[in-house]
Amino acid sequence: MLGQALLMALRALRLNLLRSLLTMLGIVIGVASVVTVLAIGSGAQSQVTRQIRAIGANVLMINPGAARQGGLRLKAGTRATLTEGDVDAILEQVPQVRAAAGSIAGSAQAVRENRNWNTTVNGTTTNHFVVRDWTLSSGRTFNATEEAMAGKVAVLGSVVARELFGTDDPVGAEIRVMNVPFEVVGVLSPKGPDQDDVAFVPLSTAKLRFLGSAGGTARDAVAYILAKAVSDEAMARAKASIEDLLRQRHRIQDDQEDDFKVQDPSAAAEAQRGATRTVAILLTSIAGVSLLVGGISIMNIMIVSVTERTREIGIRRALGARGRDIRLQFLCESLVLCLAGGLVGVVLGATISLTVARSAGWTTVIDPSAVAVAVGFSAITGLFFGLYPAHRAARLDPVEALKAE
Numbered sequence: 001m002l003g004q005a006l007l008m009a010l011r012a013l014r015l016n017l018l019r020s021l022l023t024m025l026g027i028v029i030g031v032a033s034v035v036t037v038l039a040i041g042s043g044a045q046s047q048v049t050r051q052i053r054a055i056g057a058n059v060l061m062i063n064p065g066a067a068r069q070g071g072l073r074l075k076a077g078t079r080a081t082l083t084e085g086d087v088d089a090i091l092e093q094v095p096q097v098r099a100a101a102g103s104i105a106g107s108a109q110a111v112r113e114n115r116n117w118n119t120t121v122n123g124t125t126t127n128h129f130v131v132r133d134w135t136l137s138s139g140r141t142f143n144a145t146e147e148a149m150a151g152k153v154a155v156l157g158s159v160v161a162r163e164l165f166g167t168d169d170p171v172g173a174e175i176r177v178m179n180v181p182f183e184v185v186g187v188l189s190p191k192g193p194d195q196d197d198v199a200f201v202p203l204s205t206a207k208l209r210f211l212g213s214a215g216g217t218a219r220d221a222v223a224y225i226l227a228k229a230v231s232d233e234a235m236a237r238a239k240a241s242i243e244d245l246l247r248q249r250h251r252i253q254d255d256q257e258d259d260f261k262v263q264d265p266s267a268a269a270e271a272q273r274g275a276t277r278t279v280a281i282l283l284t285s286i287a288g289v290s291l292l293v294g295g296i297s298i299m300n301i302m303i304v305s306v307t308e309r310t311r312e313i314g315i316r317r318a319l320g321a322r323g324r325d326i327r328l329q330f331l332c333e334s335l336v337l338c339l340a341g342g343l344v345g346v347v348l349g350a351t352i353s354l355t356v357a358r359s360a361g362w363t364t365v366i367d368p369s370a371v372a373v374a375v376g377f378s379a380i381t382g383l384f385f386g387l388y389p390a391h392r393a394a395r396l397d398p399v400e401a402l403k404a405e
Contacts, residue, residue, distance in 0.1 A: 008329055010336060016305075023301045024341035026294020027381065031345025031374045032352065033290055038370040039353035043363035045277065055265045056132035058232055060239055062086075062225040062246070065259035081259040084203070084220040086249060090227055093245055096238035098230045101127035102222030104206055110164060110199055111176045117163040120198045121177060123206020129155075129188075131228040139171040139186030142202050150204040155186040157196040177201075178210045235264060291377065294341070295385035302334055302389035306396075313396050323394035330393050334386025335379060342378030346371050 013020040064081045087102045103124040110117050122128075126141045137158070146153050154175065161170045161184075170184040182201065190196050201209075203222070229238040239262050246260050306313070313326055350366055357364040 008332070012305075012309075012333055013336060019301065020337060023298055024294075024337055024344065026290060026297045027338050027341030027378050028294075028345040028348060030288070030291030030294050031342045031378050032349035033286070033345075034288075034374040034377070035346055035349025035366070035371060036352045036356070038374075039349070039364040039366045040356065040362060041277065042365040042367050042370070043357070046365050047363045056134070056226075056228065058229040058235055059131055059265060060227045060229065060235070060242065061263045061265055062227065062242065063261050063263065064224070065257075065261060080221040081250060082222050082225055084222060086246060087222070087225055089245060089249060090225070090242055094227075094238060094241045096229050096234040096241060097227045099127045099130040100225060100227040101125045101131055102203065102225045103128060104203065104221075104223040106206075106210075108177050108210065110160060112164040112173065115164050117160055119157075119160050121206065121210075122198055122200050123203045124200055125203055128200070128226065131226045132191075134191065135189045136186050137189045138169065139184070141186055147202045147204060150208045151202055152180065152182045152205060152209070153185045153202065154182040155188060155200040156184055157188050157198040157200075158190040159196040160199050161187045175199075180209050239264065288377075291381055295338075295381040298334055298337055298382065299385040299389060302330060302386055303392065305333075306330065306389050306393045309393075310396060313393055317396075326396075327390040327394040330390035331383065331386050334390070335382040338378045338382025338386075339375070342375040345378070346375060349374075 062082060082102065084102050087100050090097055090100045101124050103122055105120055105122045107118060108121045110119055110121075125147055128134075129136075129141055136155075139155070141155055142151065142153060145151065154177070156164075156170055164170065164175060165173065170187055173184050175182050175184060177199065188196070188200075207219075227238065227242065229235045242262050243258070246262075247258060250259055252258060316326065353364040353366060356362055
């Protein structure tokens with residue numbers, strides 16, 4: 001019976017093809033909107049997750065404060081207030097911190113034979129890789145002697161390794177940075193294009209050879225500090241302890257503002273993800289309204305169809321069809337309309353998502369479960385809004401239906 005009802009529904013919809021297509025339009029737009037919004041929203045959340053993973057788990061970033069010039073406050077990081085001594089103090093006196101590293105960075109040209117590449121040179125310590133959960137694809141990081149004696153060694157990000165060495169193994173080879181020769185001792189595993197275009201050298205080497213001390217005001221100054229908490233639960237306590245410790249070390253009075261700023265990048269990323277989720281829910285709700293309008297349109301058209309096909313219904317009843325058979329026929333027509341509209345909407349939504357991803361450079365993720373939910377919701381819409389027209393058709397009096405013109 002169900003198979004016959006579906007075949008009859010398809011035949012009836014094909015006989016009024018233009019009206020069927022126009023009826024499906026609301027469902028198509030609604031499902032396409034849901035798929036597009038969820039794809040863009042999932043892509044945004046996926047990108048935020050990658051950013052958090054690229055930074056490292058449980059990482060706190062400590063930046064210098066803002067300097068003042070002529071009564072004007074400059075941007076954050078313009079005061080050289082952080083030192084290597086601060087890093088040591090954090091490691092020794094903040095039990096919630098597992099590892100910490102100070103860094104200075106600058107842009108420089110890296111040269112290897114006839115190849116060259118402008119990249120970021122980061123002077124830091126081995127703890128930097130521990131803080132950021134950054135593994136090696138080959139080689140090693142700096143040893144204690146190289147850090148203490150300003151050794152001319154470098155660890156390359158995957159982008160720099162590829163640009164300077166192609167498919168060759170960089171470990172053991174020599175590169176030049178600002179005419180200073182460096183031996184490549186390691187290559188880092190990829191973390192993402194924005195993270196991998198970097199070359200790391202020992203902090204003492206960076207200060208001595210080409211970058212100088214941060215800001216030039218203190219020999220042991222660093223541009224920023226990264227600290228890794230022992231767990232997620234310890235993040236808040238670690239942040240508070242670091243702030244108390246640095247205020248004490250920098251002799252900041254109670255009525256004075258901090259000359260540093262401790263930030264939790266993962267918290268900011270989570271906030272961004274929450275905002276993205278809220279926008280996605282809002283847009284999905286709007287798409288749901290579109291589905292609702294499409295469902296109402298289907299109900300209206302089905303009511304008109306019942307009125308137009310009154311004689312057909314009377315003939316079927318005269319030949320022995322029961323009320324539930326008529327109800328099933330019209331429900332199947334409504335269901336087929338919505339499912340067809342849902343499938344077309346999925347294809348249209350996926351096309352729009354891919355187009356947006358290519359043209360705007362956004363990340364989109366088409367989740368099969370989201371597609372299934374959108375199609376399933378369109379089917380529910382068809383059943384719900386087709387119920388009244390189907391019930392109305394089933395209640396028609398056979399004799400009166402046969403008299404209809």
